[in-house]
Amino acid sequence: MHPFDLKTVFLAKHAQHVVLIHFPIALFIAAVAFDLIAHWTKRRNLADAAYYNLLGAAISTVPVLGTGILAWQLQLEGQKLKGILLQHLILACVSSVMIWVVWWVHFRARRRTGVLPNYRFAVEFLGVALVALTGYLGGFLSGVNGPG
Numbered sequence: 001m002h003p004f005d006l007k008t009v010f011l012a013k014h015a016q017h018v019v020l021i022h023f024p025i026a027l028f029i030a031a032v033a034f035d036l037i038a039h040w041t042k043r044r045n046l047a048d049a050a051y052y053n054l055l056g057a058a059i060s061t062v063p064v065l066g067t068g069i070l071a072w073q074l075q076l077e078g079q080k081l082k083g084i085l086l087q088h089l090i091l092a093c094v095s096s097v098m099i100w101v102v103w104w105v106h107f108r109a110r111r112r113t114g115v116l117p118n119y120r121f122a123v124e125f126l127g128v129a130l131v132a133l134t135g136y137l138g139g140f141l142s143g144v145n146g147p148g
Contacts, residue, residue, distance in 0.1 A: 017067035018142060024064055025131055027057035028099050032124045035106075035116075051110065054103040061096040068092060084137050091134040098127035 031053035038046035068089070072081065081089060102124050109116045 017064065017071045020060070020064045020067055021135070021138065023060040024057045024096075024099060025135055027053045027060065028102075028131055029128060031057060031102075032128055035124065036121070039116075039121075047116075051103075051106050054099070054106055058100045058103040061099055065092065065096055084140055088134060088137040088141060091130060091137065095127065095130040095134045098123070098130055102127050 031050045034046050034050035034053060038044070038050055072078070072085075072089070102120065105120050105123065106116065
């Protein structure tokens with residue numbers, strides 16, 4: 001197998017999911033960091049950066065979930081999920097919903113009053129914890145965190 005073989009890159013049964021997953025994770029965590037710093041420093045440009053990172057994270061969850069389900073169908077031929085893989089799928093769906101909820105809170109505040117509610121930090125931190133746990137389980141499935 002050659003590392004620059006395009007057939008291997010694009011036609012691997014799960015490669016797209018493994019590559020795409022890093023976008024919503026990084027964008028969401030960066031958005032939460034920007035939001036926290038914007039809150040402490042009262043800098044509007046950091047709040048804007050947080051919003052647009054959240055938007056990118058939310059949008060990028062769609063192809064990530066799609067490629068994850070596609071990998072399940074192609075690799076396991078649609079077998080019933082169990083164990084870590086089932087937990088990973090459930091947490092991935094919940095994490096995606098949380099990312100969309102955090103974006104919606106920011107979107108709604110920008111459209112209405114421009115003032116973000118303080119409860120958003122609890123929702124954001126819960127979202128980061130769910131994303132981290134989902135990624136941790138995904139690492140086991142890929143063999144990064146142990147046997148996979």
